[in-house]
Amino acid sequence: MKSGSGPFKGFPVEREEKKAENDFFKLLELKGISRRSFLKYCASTAALLGLSGLHAPMIAEAIEKMAKRPSVVWLCFMECLGCTESFANATYPEIDKLILEMISLEYHEALMAAAGERAHENLWNAVKEGGYLCIVEGAVATKIPSAMTVGGMTSIEIMEKVGRKAKAVIAVGTCATHGGTQGASPNPTGAVGIVEFFKTKSIATPVINLTGCPVNPENIISTVLHVLLLNKLPELDAYQRPLELYGQTIHDNCPRRAHFDEGRFVEVLGSKEESLGYCLYKVGCRGPQTYANCPKVLWNNRQNWCIGVAPCIGCFEPYFWDRFRDFYKPLPDVKLPGVTTSADKIGMGIAAATAAGVGAHLIGKALKGKKKEGDSEGEEKK
Numbered sequence: 318m319k320s321g322s323g324p325f326k327g328f329p330v331e332r333e334e335k336k337a338e339n340d341f342f343k344l345l346e347l348k349g350i351s352r353r354s355f356l357k358y359c360a361s362t363a364a365l366l367g368l369s370g371l372h373a374p375m376i377a378e379a380i381e382k383m384a385k386r387p388s389v390v391w392l393c394f395m396e397c398l399g400c401t402e403s404f405a406n407a408t409y410p411e412i413d414k415l416i417l418e419m420i421s422l423e424y425h426e427a428l429m430a431a432a433g434e435r436a437h438e439n440l441w442n443a444v445k446e447g448g449y450l451c452i453v454e455g456a457v458a459t460k461i462p463s464a465m466t467v468g469g470m471t472s473i474e475i476m477e478k479v480g481r482k483a484k485a486v487i488a489v490g491t492c493a494t495h496g497g498t499q500g501a502s503p504n505p506t507g508a509v510g511i512v513e514f515f516k517t518k519s520i521a522t523p524v525i526n527l528t529g530c531p532v533n534p535e536n537i538i539s540t541v542l543h544v545l546l547l548n549k550l551p552e553l554d555a556y557q558r559p560l561e562l563y564g565q566t567i568h569d570n571c572p573r574r575a576h577f578d579e580g581r582f583v584e585v586l587g588s589k590e591e592s593l594g595y596c597l598y599k600v601g602c603r604g605p606q607t608y609a610n611c612p613k614v615l616w617n618n619r620q621n622w623c624i625g626v627a628p629c630i631g632c633f634e635p636y637f638w639d640r641f642r643d644f645y646k647p648l649p650d651v652k653l654p655g656v657t658t659s660a661d662k663i664g665m666g667i668a669a670a671t672a673a674g675v676g677a678h679l680i681g682k683a684l685k686g687k688k689k690e691g692d693s694e695g696e697e698k699k
Contacts, residue, residue: 387545388449390440390479391425394472395465395499395508396455399531400490401427407534420545423449426467437468444482450544451483451522452537456492456499457514460507476511477518485544486511486524489537491632494526494556501638512557523550526557528609530632535614536562556635558608567604567629570612573597586627586645597624601645603631 360373393401405428422428423443429436443449453476458464462471480486488511491497499508512524525544527536540559543551551559568574576582577596584590586600598605607629615622623629631641641648 386421388421388423388443388446389452389541390423390443390449390483391428391452391454392475392479393426393467394453394455394457394476394493395506396490396492396497398427398454400454400493400529400537401425403531404489404534404537407538420541433468440479444479447482448484449482450541451479451486452541453486453488453493453511454490456496456508456510458499458506459509459514459517461505464506473514476514477520480511480515480518480520480522483522485550486515486522487527487537487540487544488512488524489527489529489532491528491530491635491637494528495635497530498638500636501642524557525550525553525559528556528558528563528633528635530637533611533614533616536610554608562610563608563633565608565610567607567609567611567624570610571604571624572612573624597628599647600628601630601643601647602628603634603637603641603644603648604629606641606648607631607634609633 356373356377359377391401424436424440426436429439431439455465455472457472457476459473462473465472467475488494492499492508493511495510495513496504496508499506500510510526512526514520515522515524525540527540529536536559539562540551543549543559551561554560554563556563568577571577573594573596576594577598581590581595582599583595583597584599591597596602602624604624611622611629611633612624628645630644631637634640
């Protein structure tokens with residue numbers, strides 16, 4: 318057993334660590350959070366980070382030993398504040414509030430108590446110290462800089478100064494990742510996402526994109542914890558999104574998928590077929606073209622999600638306002654019996670090499686579904 322140094326010379330180090338651990342769990346108890354709930358949260362966080370349950374104790378230990386609250390700066394540019402609203406209303410897991418107290422949110426125009434010059438003083442003090450995590454919500458106006466100003470500074474000026482000294486940048490929501498609705502054609506203000514903006518300014522700060530309109534709060538929390546606790550970026554896809562969060566399409570995990578495979582589709586919204594859980598592809602669902610973990614994490618305290626009430630509009634995909642603008646019409650592509658497009662023709666093009674094989678599988682499934690319907694109709698006539 319090792320001994321401490323200085324004023325703690327002669328005392329076992331393990332005893333000090335044990336006391337710190339006890340103090341931490343006493344803090345949890347005061348906040349109404351049991352040790353079991355905390356460890357359950359750590360296991361849930363590990364899953365979101367793409368780690369096995371064996372990493373839960375490691376995450377718990379990292380949170381316990383977070384001596385200095387990491388600085389976080391949250392910038393808001395051209396947006397509707399929807400991602401902030403989503404994040405602020407997070408109710409699962411219950412530990413969220415504790416996590417917010419364990420980081421030092423130095424600046425957020427909508428959430429901080431300070432205003433005006435005092436608020437900007439907090440921002441620039443954090444920038445001066447450096448080493449902070451920057452979260453950005455909203456697009457940067459590049460063609461008409463005056464279209465987005467804060468405290469007399471344009472979004473271009475603020476993002477360049479804050480971005481250069483950040484440890485990393487997390488772009489939350491489709492506006493910050495790819496311009497959002499402001500960046501849709503004809504895009505008069507030149508609204509762009511952070512990655513594109515950094516390229517024009519030769520800023521080398523790493524960027525993590527969390528697409529979504531709005532982004533899911535669990536995706537924000539898990540990504541922030543990944544960077545702060547593991548001190549590294551998660552594995553990213555071609556659009557710089559965490560693979561563990563954006564590695565599968567909604568179609569891959571959709572509870573309506575079995576009906577798609579059997580050729581059962583909703584023809585009209587509000588029909589009996591919709592209530593029976595039939596596939597929504599023919600009424601515009603973009604689930605097959607959208608990479609997101611919505612079916613796994615859901616929304617509103619994991620109570621429901623878009624496909625529970627309407628077709629997916631593909632808001633987690635880059636430039637979806639232009640690509641998927643006819644929200645209630647299936648995208649034209651490969652014609653199948655009774656279906657306008659091939660659902661597994663993925664918009665990103667990453668799986669294009671397998672599209673032919675998958676398409677053949679889908680044609681067989683669709684024909685099978687139609688054949689069954691024809692057989693049942695024939696039996697009814699007899």
